[in-house]
Amino acid sequence: MIAYLEGSLFKKEEDRILLLVHHVGYEVLLPTVVMDALGERETGSPLALHIYYYQTERQPRPILIGFHREREKNFFQLFLTVEDIGPIKAAKALTMPVEKIAQWIESGDVAGLSGLKGIGRRTAQKIVATLGGKAGQFLDMPMEDQKRPQGTSPLQQNMVGLVRDVLVQQMGHKLAEAEKLIQAALARNPDIHTPEVLLEEIYRSWRPGGVHDG
Structure with a gap:
């Protein structure tokens, strides 16, 4: 199973990249927040990604989902424990930094979570119910010490x-x-x-x- 790749950026598309590793190209799906962090990185730039490897009987073609930080991958795996959230849906939902999403979870902010791509109010409520009390490890600081942004x-x-x-x-x-x-x-x-x-x-x-x- 592939858990980490290090190579160079060969091609960038809307939601995925082609990562060249020792003359082998790996297609890697990137959540929006990860893709945005690439910025204007040019073809040939060095790039290292933590990889979530997804393959099942119903999905025999392997799907690689990439993250800049292991912390992001760990949060993603926690996110998958919520009922009805699979890897593709979870990847599309990560349109904000994991620290922000974790903050919404720990504060029970259903409205904030509902703003994530593909996450409706009912799913947001499931997220809070399932992950409340478990997402605090992904906060940069305790909730009571954070200033509420405008x-x-x-x-x-x-x-x-x-x-x-x-x-x-x-x-x-x-x-x-x-x-x-x-x-x-x-x-x-x-x-x-x-x-x-x-x-x-x-x-x-x-x-x-x-x-x-x-």
């Missing part, structure tokens, strides 16, 4: 998730850029409470090549 009050969390999905999935923004646009808009107008008004605020000041006009 725009993550209980009412705003669902709104932020909806707007993030629109920006990334429908309007083509990178995840990191979408986060910056949302937080900048909320900093300018912290009283926003609907997705429609938040989108209006974002595009009122947004310009190509920058987050906002200031």
Whole structure:
């Protein structure tokens, strides 16, 4: 079983890469948060990935899912213990850093989890019920010591998730850029409470090549 690969980036597609290791190309599926971390890395760049190897009788063709950090892979494996979440669904759902998702789990933030790709409210509730108390190891610091970022009050969390999905999935923004646009808009107008008004605020000041006009 393949657990780790080290080589060079040969090709990058929307949700996967081809990693060249000793003249052998491995197709590796990357969660969004892992792909975003690659940034503008060019072909030929050295790259090392922790690998989750997936193969079953129903899925005889092996699927390799890659992570930059072992911590991400370990969280992914914990995520798979939730009923009805398989490797492909879990990989697609990881659109945020594992530390953020772990924070939502430990705080019981169903709205935040529902903003992950492919995760509805019922599945989010299952995640909290199954993993609550188990995800704390993936937090950078204890929950009580973390400052709540702007725009993550209980009412705003669902709104932020909806707007993030629109920006990334429908309007083509990178995840990191979408986060910056949302937080900048909320900093300018912290009283926003609907997705429609938040989108209006974002595009009122947004310009190509920058987050906002200031």
